[in-house]
Amino acid sequence: xxxxRYGNSYHSVEPNFNSAAMTEVGFRRDGEFSVSVExxxxxxxxxxxxxLVAQAxxxxxxxxxxxxxxxxxxxxxxxxxxxxPGQILVVLNGRDxxxxxxxxxxxxxxxxxxxxxxxxSVDPPLRVAVFRQR
Numbered sequence: 001x002x003x004x005r006y007g008n009s010y011h012s013v014e015p016n017f018n019s020a021a022m023t024e025v026g027f028r029r030d031g032e033f034s035v036s037v038e039x040x041x042x043x044x045x046x047x048x049x050x051x052l053v054a055q056a057x058x059x060x061x062x063x064x065x066x067x068x069x070x071x072x073x074x075x076x077x078x079x080x081x082x083x084x085p086g087q088i089l090v091v092l093n094g095r096d097x098x099x100x101x102x103x104x105x106x107x108x109x110x111x112x113x114x115x116x117x118x119x120x121s122v123d124p125p126l127r128v129a130v131f132r133q134r
Contacts (some may be wrong), residue, residue: 001035002080004091009036013091015067015076019062024069025099025126027091033068044088044131051125053078059110061118064102068120076126083130092127099126 003010011034013027026041035043052075056067080089093099104119 002076002089002091003033003035004029004039005094009013009034009093010040010090015052015073017073019065019069019101022092023098024101025072025122038083040131043134045134047129047132048103048127049092049129050077051124051127052077053122055119055121057117057119059117061116064118064120065103067100068119068122072122074130079128079130084132087130087132090129090131092129097124097127099124102108 002013002015004013005011006029006123010111011029012032014030015026018024018026044129052072054071054075056070058064058067099122100122102123104108104121106117106119107117108117
């Protein structure tokens with residue numbers, strides 16, 4: 001299960017990574033679980049934290065951006081599947097450090113023609129932590 005804090009409570013969420021959205025690295029509440037911040041902090045303890053990063057490159061801008069988001073979602077889902085029973089994966093990023101896709105273009109010559117090479121990354125990283133019940 002993946003949780004994210006919204007106001008005074010944590011809600012279960014599912015990733016909603018969409019290159020066409022203003023917030024490419026977004027989450028959608030699924031309504032399966034919610035708990036107040038106070039109850040969560042009293043009942044769970046942090047046991048690990050990690051930063052999830054992703055990169056992709058290609059000659060087609062939209063495909064490279066979609067690939068970087070798919071890579072990030074794959075890392076997030078692998079982290080969620082790797083937790084043990086009684087543990088919860090929590091997204092730590094808030095409004096001030098919301099992960100965004102970043103693009104760098106580089107001009108390259110391919111078969112005598114000038115082309116762009118698009119390099120996408122996520123900055124800042126998607127920060128997640130594993131919590132377990134006390």
